[in-house]
Amino acid sequence: MLSPTGVAGSGFQESSFERALEQRPHFIGCDAGSTDPGPEYLGSGRTAFPLDAIRRDLRLMLAGARRLKIPLVIGSAGTAGADVQLELVAQMVKEIAAAEQLRFRLALIHAEQDRAYLARRLRENRVKPLNPAPAFGADTIARSEHIVGMMGAEPVQRALEAGADVVIAGRASDTAIFAAIPLARGFPAGMAWHAAKILECGAAAVVNRKTPDCMFAWVRQDHFVVEAPDPALRCTPQSIAAHSLYENADPFRLVECSGTLDLTDSNYEAVSSRAVKVTGSRFVPAERYTVKLEGAEKAGYQSVLIGSVRDPFIIRQIDDWTARLTERIRARVNMVFGDRLKPADYVFSIRIYGKNGTMGPLEPVREMRAHELALLFEATAATQEIANTIAGITRHQALHLPIPEWSGLITAVAFPFNHLERGAVYRFNVNHVVEPDDPYEMFPMDLVEIDGAAFRALAA
């Protein structure tokens, strides 16, 4: 199996991709999303990678897959895998097919969740928290911009059984994209899931990663072998074993919808200076099939202001200074808005870079060693206009906040420019799983027959 890159839109070398195609993969898989860029993509429906970059990767993958007449499976379309992003990628696929005169059957698998469905499962006590999890209730569902389910391998397998050549899935487990086909062909689940786990990040598991690039795996009955198509890239037993550390809380147990991949007894051996053979990985089926939810809601609209202080008098009293400033800003906001804006209706905060701006409450260093501090003022409220007003008040109050060491009017902060509008800002609001009746009910599918510029929907 071939993984051209870790995220569609992050790129890969065409030479590596061509070399990989010469090895006759049975399918091409590619992850296209993550929560790692933050909640704004699930909240807003935008994509983290530029559309032109996604189009370039998709075009090469589609053309390569059709040339070899092998399936192409893309998961987590458009970063967060919500319907608006699935539609965006589907449109891109249709445009590429028209331009390149490609013919194939396309399956689109939806991962955005119906609010009434979630409310029903919640009432049935079939939405369970993971640890740690925020509170999740009917009001959370109502507040969310989008909630997606992270699909397992089964909806992808169903699409392929329905004759799909190209599968574009909404939010999907990164590993499920790659495990679906080997599992359907009867390979042991431990091998299929572990090989999938390595491939989902493209060439990230090599020793000497230069740029995002392709990775290839041969899955067999009792082992799999992984190697990067670019002859300059090397996998070692250590680099492949270390890959399960990346972005996982537990490096030995990786939870999927249908069970847990257990790497406790995995063994890694070099089969060449560039390829690694893996044995011993196990998959423990779950008693109950679960689907993880991801949701994002609007936290408000934000205005930010960046400034700095150089006066050692201010620096040595910075905590007191920011506390006094916050008090003044709140008083001034109250004068301006009165009862129209209560203290709980907006969030005002100041980050202090040079003190604990990076680590916040986790910062163990207490004394300040900096001769200047950067200050990031953030105002978040229900509308951009209110946030802008608070930012404007902040600028004026901060400039002239008196300190006891000086008498007379001071100008206390250096602002390189005035406030910036950040627009809507979002927060993740779910870390729960649903217990569905079956692996498919949360992931409806559309089938489309594509022939160059022509396309027609089929009954799924």
Added chain:
Amino acid sequence: MSALAQLARLIRSKNAGPFELTFDIMFEDAATYERVKRSGAVSREVVAARYSLPPEKVKFFYCDHALAIKASIPRPATQGDLADSDGHGGQQYAPLMDIEIP
């Protein structure tokens, strides 16, 4: 005595999903890894102390094949929340660098 940062080839932090932070302490060779592991100087309790957490909040692993020590903690703020300062969790490892290894 050596500082952990002098012995490790890489100490890194990263999100493990939006609700957890994970730390990887990775070594170039088995001898150095074994030295650090056997010393016991990097433990669940030490990581907990460096981040002012009770030890039961810390997941802690020795990864022999990977020549790595790994720990995971709850994020102080969910990734991307108003209070979050590090969206990718990439700059939270500095307190581990000066752990003294005998």
